[in-house]
Amino acid sequence: MAFSGEPLTRWSGSRNMNLEEDFYFIDNQGIKWNAPKGSCLNGATIPRALWTAIGSPYSGTYRKSSIVHDVAVGELCNRDVSNEDRKKADRMFYEACRHEGCSRRFAAILYIGVRFGSWSAQLSSVFKSANLSSREIYRNNPENEYVSQKFWEIVDSAESYLETEDLDQLDMFVEAKLD
Template sequence: MSNGRFSGNPRTEWLSESGPDQRMQLLEAFWYDDPNGFRWNAPRGSIINGASIPKTLWSSVGSPYTGDYRMASIVHDVACSNPKISRDDADRMFYQACLAGGCTLFQAKILYAGVCIGAATGDWKLRSPYLTTNDEKAFKLPSEHSQAEVEVRAKFILMAKDLESTGDDFEEVRQVVIRHLEH
């Protein structure tokens, strides 16, 4: 259990809504036990959206509900909606849960960076309506990207390059992400 473990295979159903159908509801309780033995619960009926990674990074990090971070995204979505849990704690858990779900170390690092960017876009100087709304067009031609999107992608690429040289120490990974988010 070095990276923790999940309760099993999650059971969900799509919520049909106007616009993009990105949200799901848990049909059964689901949980993740982190390496410290803390249980991150996602109760039956929880609404999830597949992680808070900005759409502008989906082609680099992965879109919702794809890849080995799917189960981690469930408990992360629920943790982020809980006012008693800090976003920093939820993001740290997401990193560990990505590893438990089968992500490589590098995938866990860039996914962690992606959700941190997602949390920070509301506070960054790089604000863009595209990054903060439910814009339906996830993939754009290069000429269609806003300056803010280009800047976020550039920051992400530099961050990912720096993350390649970090080891498996989470605090080192966290410091690289913080350094890039502050500049």
């Protein structure tokens, strides 16, 4: 397992970045997860409401992992990613986080975060249609409070799965909680 080096990025919006040179991660099966120059990045698709609790994806021990994950799930540049490919990318993210130095527990919490990100993205349209959310305000709005509360409810109840590295069991648990 290895990253290609240090990523070079440039801000392109309030939360978004562009990759200025090719970057990649090779997983434990030898699969190369490419993030080509010009790729659009938004921070591992972990909901912004969770950044204060688990840290911004632009710093810390999962920064590189968030880059290859962003490109693999394609939310900004390629929206035609299947659920199966998304799940593979989420699992690669867990593995990359572990390689980057995250503990099993923290990597599992981050993994729940990216799995949760797909689910919570659907909420934005509900909250926005009710005029309950603003792109300029991230604190004390109903959407962020709901996302944060639901996330920590799942993490707290997943305690027995956080140290096991059994992502199949963790997925089944999280998916059952999100249904």
